[in-house]
Amino acid sequence: MSYADKLFIDMCSDIIENGYSTEGEKVRPKWPDGTYAYTIKKFGVVNRYDLSKEFPAITLRKTYIRSAIDEILWIWQKKSNNVHDLNSHIWDEWADEDGSIGKAYGYQLGKKHKYKEGEMDQVDRVLFDLKENPFSRRIMTNIYVHEDLHEMNLYPCAYSMTFNVTGNRLNAILNQRSQDILAANNWNVVQYAALLMMFAQVSGFEPGELVHVIADAHIYDRHIPIIKELIKRPTYPAPKVTLNPEVKDFYKFTVDDFMIEDYQAGPQIKNIPIAI
Template sequence: MSKADELFVSMCQDILDNGTTTEGQKVRPHWEDGTPAYTIKNFGVTNRYDLREEFPALTLRRTALKSAMDEILWIYQRKSNNINDLHSHIWDEWADETGSIGKAYGYQIAQKSHYAEGDFDQMDRVLYDLQHTPFSRRIMTNMYTFSDLSEMHLYPCAYSVTYNVTEQPGDEKPTLNMVLMQRSQDILAANNWNVCQYAILLMMVAQSCGMIAGELLHVIVDAHIYDRHVDIVRELIARPQYPAPRVSLNPEVTNFYDFTTDDLIVEEYEHGPQIKNIPIAV
């Protein structure tokens, strides 16, 4: 069975059994009808996924992997903060009349800084360092820029990525690992979406740098299930589980900026029925 399913079920059950509630507290999110959106939450959840063993897509329900990849390309490859450059509609709620979500996500990745080797934006610097000093402990991106928060339509949830390379004696290639830091996560709506996104990002960066995609460590500060999601989550985690799908990239692509969603190869993805019309707190 999928290890991602096992981790997801265990995480959800722990939140439901042992989490604390925000009911009655002052909370920012609300439902479409204006009702406060309370949560059951756990603090400091960490999950570890090894891409050398399997791709971490849920089989309890389908995760739209190509759409997830498109959003990650929107942020880290196209470096855009405009929904007109994105093929899905998940950011429509936070966009203004021009399509902008403010100085958030791709805008931050595109910002250039000066180094001794020249000027680089955040993603270009990651790729440069992985190619020139792969064992550096300083290879990361960060989208939580305090001076720009007031001009973001939504503060970044998954905000920091740190890359780390390991190599055992006799390894044919170095292994690229990743730590994803997330301040807050709606577990039902976004957990596996984010996990799969950053697994694909790890795979793309590793392939473009001649490395093997290794471990993804996902750290969630506030892992929560919304009050109106509890019954949906209980039904979801009781479903049958299936073996993980086989997910790979077109091996011909070796430049990070050449990847498209057509280069994602998904095979043998067996899964349960999709959950439609999940209420989203805003």
């Protein structure tokens, strides 16, 4: 199995066997039929993925790697908050009539700030520091901006990245306040692994560790039977994912610059109910 499979299976088993149930508590999410969506959750889950060993895509079911990368480019490269700039429809339910999700995600990364070196947005600041001051302990982003929360159609879930160089390896910590494990876990892992690979290549480093910190890692009540079936499935070796070595500018990457080889996975799970 891939190492991502092992982490996923162990995490899900731990949540189901040892997690805390929110049933009967005052919760915000609801199912489409209007009933409250309760969860079993664990606090403070930390998973580590070494990108020098393998790309962290699970094989229990297929993660649509190119679609995940398209979304991360929408946020970090296009710095967009409009779903019309995205090739999938996963954000449509949070968009207004003009396609905007408010002052969230890409909007925050594209907002310029004053530094001693000049005005830059958060993405350009990371790229600047990785080139000019790579051993800094201050290379980070944060899109959970309190003064703008009231203008966000969805509060950021994955909200902070901290980058750290060790030798010739670029590592990163992804902080996430909340995660729907079935719907989003490996999707987010794949996205930020791809982002780390891109930043490493354009900055002259090798990809290192991605550390994923989840404050509230939860499985929704209606997802528990699906998860139980999923983690009993056969597993396969991790796919090989490589980048076009010719691209040296982060803003030149496209999904076609990712080569995905030998990705064998179990059948897809369709019509997963999503709590809103």
